Amino acid sequence: MTRHFLLAFLFLFPSSIAFAANANAGQVVMGNSDILRGRFIEERNLKGFNGPMNSEGHFVVAPEHGVIWGVEKPFPTTTVITPSGLVQSVGGINVMRLPAQKIPFMLHLYDMLGGVLAGNWKALETDFTVARSGDDQNWQVLLLPRRTDNPAMPFSSITVSGHQFVENVVLLKPDGDSDTLTFLNEALSSKPPSAAEKLAFNSVHP
Amino acid sequence: MxxxxxxxxxxxxxxxxxxxxxxxxxxxxxxTDLMALLPREDQNPALQHANDVATRALSHRVVIMVGHKDKAAVYAAAKEIAHQLATSGLFDMTTSGFDKDRLRQIGTFYYPYRFGLLSDEDYDNLKAGHGQAIAGRALSQVYGVVGLANGQLLHSDPFLLMPSFLTSLPLPLSRLSLDDGMLSLQDKDTTWVMIAGQVEGEPFALDVQKQVSDFFDRAVNSQRTIYPDIQVLHLGAVFFAKAGAEEAMGETSTIGIASTIGTILLVMIMFRxxxxxxxxxxxxxxxxxxxxxxxxxxxxxxxxxxxxxxxxxxxxxxxxxxxxxxxxxxxxxxxxxxxxxxxxxxxxxxxxxxxxxxxxxxxxxxxxxxxxxxxxxxxxxxxxxxxxxxxxxxxxxxxxxxxQPMLTIAKEFLAFWETSKYHRLRKSLVALLVVLGIIGFLRFHIDDNVRHMQSLSSSLVTQQETIQKLIGASASNQFFLVQAPDDETALQSEEKLTERLRPLIAAGDLTGFQSPSQYIPSAARQKENRLLQGEQLYKPLLAQQTLKLDLATTPAMPSEQSPVLTLAEASKSGKPLGFLSTLLLDKGQGEVTHMVALDGVVHPEAVTAAAEGITGIHLVDPTGDFSRLLGKYRNRAIALLALSAALMTPLLIWRYGFRKGLWIMVPPSLAVILAPSLRCLAGGTFTFFDAMALVLVLSIGVDYAVFCAETSGKRKVVTILAVTMAACTALLSFGLLALSRVMAVHNFGATMTTGILLSFLFAPMACSASKKHQG
Incomplete structure (x- = not known):
């Protein structure tokens, strides 16, 4: 079970961030030392819940360092993921730490990240069929798992759309739960990460 | 007649x-199992038995890694190899029965018992009264990055204690993930699939080794013809034993042929x-x-x-x-x-x-x-x-x-010991040897490490290292044995041990360990966990958590009726935790034996110390035990050497009288004492195998001395000639062993060479003694 959560978690990175690359003509090319920052709004629909669970916050993607996912509402929570693993903290206190060796798949996916950022969709083609549609101004990519009977595959489909950057991601799960992510105010910077960001990335090292 | x-x-x-x-x-x-030579004088027969069972299980283990750049190819090849091995009757393949849904099944299996289960971290947090941190973590997982939880789970586990427990399980071989029913991992651009199992027969029996390895080669080759770029790594005592036996046989035949030809030539030249x-x-x-x-x-x-x-x-x-x-x-x-x-x-x-x-x-x-x-x-x-x-x-x-040209040489050799012309030279030679012997004695170095004795196949060692690097587990054949009157007591002891081992992992003394209690806490611990969950989480925080998560229904609370998971239930075959049975060794009359497997032991002393004071827990270290055993054998062999010299002497005294009888023991004793010293002077070490060589040197030395003592007059030269021949054949048959790459054999041969040369050199002393005595 946990594996599934983890995989669900991990799969998002190549899908939500990595796709902000030059796979489609209109997409901005992201260099290895570049940093992408922006805000997100997430709407989560879980079965058995009264209504959708909404959250919003900011994110940082630095290919050379890792990813910071900072939920601000409804509860401040920061998740940092780097090649060494994952750390989640609430109010500055670590509540979860998963070293990469515990979830080796992460390492693989993290490696894939770079490739996808450079516009290399091939890395995902082992597990998904990749179908593109739309134009430069409004492109869409539909990812469908190659095998539906694989229990390690937590999604039934992933839809990514955008213009210069990824703007929307919809994740559908086999059990009917779904996530819709909207990205706003995305900006690319070539400056090194801030001191606070560096500190966050370093916190993952075991 | x-x-x-x-x-x-x-x-x-x-x-x-x-x-x-x-x-x-x-x-x-x-x-060929070296363990079969273990002395049966151990203090604790139950421990000995458990040790045997565990060691045997380890020695039967086989791990095969199949790698290829093409994921589909590697899956097909690995499946076929696993299938062939499983149907051969030679292997019991454990991974071939690996169910696709195993991890999901493990989760489902644990679910009813969730109130009694806590990860170590959560246990510590709840004991310290940090329930709020756990509640916060659950919220952060629900709202964090992506759903780390599904709706259904949150309704029964609003604090997400189960995922935390499941990720804390020391699932063996952590770099591997289960994909399409196979344990696989990605290393750079190669996909590796692991196949594991047990050899059915005795891995140290030569015929089993041959069958296993032949069948394995056939299975691999059948896939090589389909996928030429396939990489296959294998690991297991059976392969090491086979390579060792093959190398020994190869060496034996080379050395054997050389020594046979040498001996034939010698005899032919001598006797025509x-x-x-x-x-x-x-x-x-x-x-x-x-x-x-x-x-x-x-x-x-x-x-x-x-x-x-x-x-x-x-x-x-x-x-x-x-x-x-x-x-x-x-x-x-x-x-x-x-x-x-x-x-x-x-x-x-x-x-x-x-x-x-x-x-x-x-x-x-x-x-x-x-x-x-x-x-x-x-x-x-x-x-x-x-x-x-x-x-x-x-x-x-x-x-x-x-x-006979050899007769002339024999004559000269005899003259060296008997004529006054060589008196000074003789004395100087003996003095020189004694001085060298003393220097060598000061540099005396004992080595009992069994790892040094064998020459392990370097290809297999490389494969072993590669496999360990790939799967992220380091080989450790050390483990703890836990003996207790019943499972509950054993689990409680393991919990004590676990608490002491955890800091060792943090300190880097140990990479990891797997204990039955990590999968199935003792009933006492499950009860404590349930109370902790109730008192620290559910009672104070459930209302708030339900509200924050906006749950449709209120989750159930832990209660006295919550079921308790037992080891017997979990380890049943067919259950998802069936692999636990490898850690449960024996269920005898009124006693159970568990095993706590260890990964990557860096500091054995620290690990040994962890078990101190916990009844029924012993660290088992087969390699260390075997090295200690070789040390014991070495000491015994030396003691027996002295004893046999003492037992031979009365026979010689009976035949030659007191003084001469003792004197005849001088040349062989000199050889036995000087040989190891001179070997150490040349940088050698002293092992059990050197001690065994000395047993032989003593016998040979006494023979030579007796032959010399029994001869007289003109026959002396003939006797010396025969002794020379004997020394030459002995050097040809034993001395050549010094060329072996296997340290055990090399040491045996080197000590034999030194000892035989010394015995031969000193043998005529017995002749001169007889002359003195008779004269």
């Missing part, structure tokens, strides 16, 4: 041969006839065959180590046949019977002292030494009977050219 005895001996030899043939027909198996060679081989052959047959009759089966050492020790008997054959160089050749008479006393005394020396080994409580003692003593006696009864009858010798 002699003919009658010779005929009776023929019948005896033939019956021994017949028995041996019958045994061979039934399939003769030699044990083939007959002495044939009779010598006959003597050794009868000795070995009789020894083998009688040992099998008595012990039922033999260890290959005992066989090899036994044959080496019997090899001494070639000296007796050479003593007899060399008599043709005597000034008065005489009839074969007369020739026998001249050497009879010498070889009989030689045989008697050597048999005493070998039988002394029987006094040690080591099964290995028992076999060697009996085997070599029987062989030597049979060889002696053959020399005495058969050689004169087979002797067709008539005339021989007296011109």
């Amino acid at each position: 002699m003919r009658l005895f010779a005929f009776l001996w023929l019948i005896a030899v033939l019956s021994a041969g017949g028995y041996l043939l019958a045994r061979v027909n039934h399939g003769l198996n030699f044990h 006839a083939i007959r002495p060679l044939i009779v010598s081989l006959l003597v050794i052959g009868v000795g070995i065959m009789t020894a083998l047959s009688i040992s099998l009759l008595i012990f039922g089966e033999l260890h290959v180590g005992a066989l090899l050492f036994g044959i080496s020790l019997i090899g001494v008997c070639v000296d007796y046949s050479l003593q007899y054959c060399s008599e043709v160089f005597s000034p008065h050749i005489g009839t074969p019977q007369e020739r026998l008479k001249r050497v009879l006393a010498g070889i009989t005394l030689g045989t008697a002292t050597t048999v005493i020396g070998y039988l002394t080994l029987y006094l040690a409580p080591f099964p290995g030494l028992h076999q060697i003692a009996l085997f070599s003593a029987v062989g030597l006696l049979a060889a002696w009977v053959t020399v005495v009864l058969w050689l004169p009858l087979l002797d067709r010798h008539t005339v021989l050219s007296r011109k």
Whole structure:
């Protein structure tokens, strides 16, 4: 079970961030030392819940360092993921730490990240069929798992759309739960990460 | 009369041969498992038994990694190899039964017992009263990055304690993930799939090794023809044992051929006839065959180590046949019977002292030494009977050219010890050797480490390292054994141990461990967990959590009725935690034995210390145990060496009188004392195998000294010639072993070489002593 959560978690990175690359003509090319920052709004629909669970916050993607996912509402929570693993903290206190060796798949996916950022969709083609549609101004990519009977595959489909950057991601799960992510105010910077960001990335090292 | 005895001996030899043939027909198996030589003097038979079970399980394990750049290819190939191995009857493949949904099943299995389960971290947090942190974590997982939870789970586990528990499980081989029913991992651009299982037969039996390895090669090759770029790595004691046996055999045949050719040339040059060679081989052959047959009759089966050492020790008997054959160089050749008479006393005394020396080994409580003692003593006696009864009858010798260059050398050698011309040189030589011996003694270095003794196949060692790097588990054949009256007590002891081992992982003394209690907490701990969950989480925080998560229904609370998970239930075969049974070794009468497996032990002392004071827990370290065992064997061998020297002396005193009897022991004793010192001077180490070589050096040395003491007048030169020949053949058969790459064999050979040379060098001292004494 946990594996599934983890995989669900991990799969998002190549899908939500990595796709902000030059796979489609209109997409901005992201260099290895570049940093992408922006805000997100997430709407989560879980079965058995009264209504959708909404959250919003900011994110940082630095290919050379890792990813910071900072939920601000409804509860401040920061998740940092780097090649060494994952750390989640609430109010500055670590509540979860998963070293990469515990979830080796992460390492693989993290490696894939770079490739996808450079516009290399091939890395995902082992597990998904990749179908593109739309134009430069409004492109869409539909990812469908190659095998539906694989229990390690937590999604039934992933839809990514955008213009210069990824703007929307919809994740559908086999059990009917779904996530819709909207990205706003995305900006690319070539400056090194801030001191606070560096500190966050370093916190993952075991 | 002699003919009658010779005929009776023929019948005896033939019956021994017949028995041996019958045994061979039934399939003769030699044990190659070094553990079979373990002494049965251990204090705790239950521990010994558990140790055996665990060690055996480890030695049966086989791990195969199949790698290819194309994921589909590697899956197809691995599946086919696993299928072929599983249906061969030679392997019990555990991964082939790996269910696709295993992890989901593990979660489902644990679910009803969730109130009794907590990860170590959550346990610590709740004990410290940090329930709020856990509640916060659950919220952060729900709202964090992506859903780390599904709706259903949150309704029954609003604090997400189950995912935390499941991720904390020490699932073995952590770099592997389950994908499409196979354990696989991605390393750079190669996908690797792991296949694991157990060898069905005895991995140290030569025939099992051959079958397993042949079948494995066939299975792999069948896939290589389909996928030429496939990479296959394999790991397992059975492969190491086979490579070791093959290398030993390869080396043995090279060294064996060299030594055989050398010996044949030597005998041919000396006697200019083939007959002495044939009779010598006959003597050794009868000795070995009789020894083998009688040992099998008595012990039922033999260890290959005992066989090899036994044959080496019997090899001494070639000296007796050479003593007899060399008599043709005597000034008065005489009839074969007369020739026998001249050497009879010498070889009989030689045989008697050597048999005493070998039988002394029987006094040690080591099964290995028992076999060697009996085997070599029987062989030597049979060889002696053959020399005495058969050689004169087979002797067709008539005339021989007296011109023997070797005789001249023998004469000079004798002169070195007997004429006053060399007096000073003689003294200086002995003094020099003694000084060197003392220096060497100061540099004396003992080595019992079993890892140094073998020469492990470097290809397999590389494969092992690669596999360990790939799967992220380091080989450790150390483990804890937990003995307790029942499972509950054992689990509680393991929980104590676990608490002490956790800081060791943080400190880097140990990479990881797997204990049954991590999967199934003791009933006491489950109750404590349930209380902690109730008091620290559910009672104070459930209302708030339900509200924050906006749950449709209120989750159930932990209660007295919450079921308790038992080890018996979890380890049932077919259950997702069935693999636990590998950690549950034995369920005897009123006692259970569990195993706590260890990964990557860096500091064994720290790990050993962790178990201190917990009843029923012992660290088992088979490699360390074996090294200690070799140390014990080494000490015993030295003690027995001294004892056998002491036992031989009365026989010599009986024959030669007190002073001369003692004097005859001087040359062999000098050889035995100086040989290891000189070896250490040259940078060698002293091992059990050197000690065994010294047992042989003592016997050979006493033989040479006795031959010299038994001779007189003009026969002296002939005796020295025979001793020279004996020393040459001994050097050819044992000395060449020093060329071996296997340290055990190399050390044996090197000490033999030094010891034989010294014995030979000092042997004429016994002649001069006899002269002095008689004169």
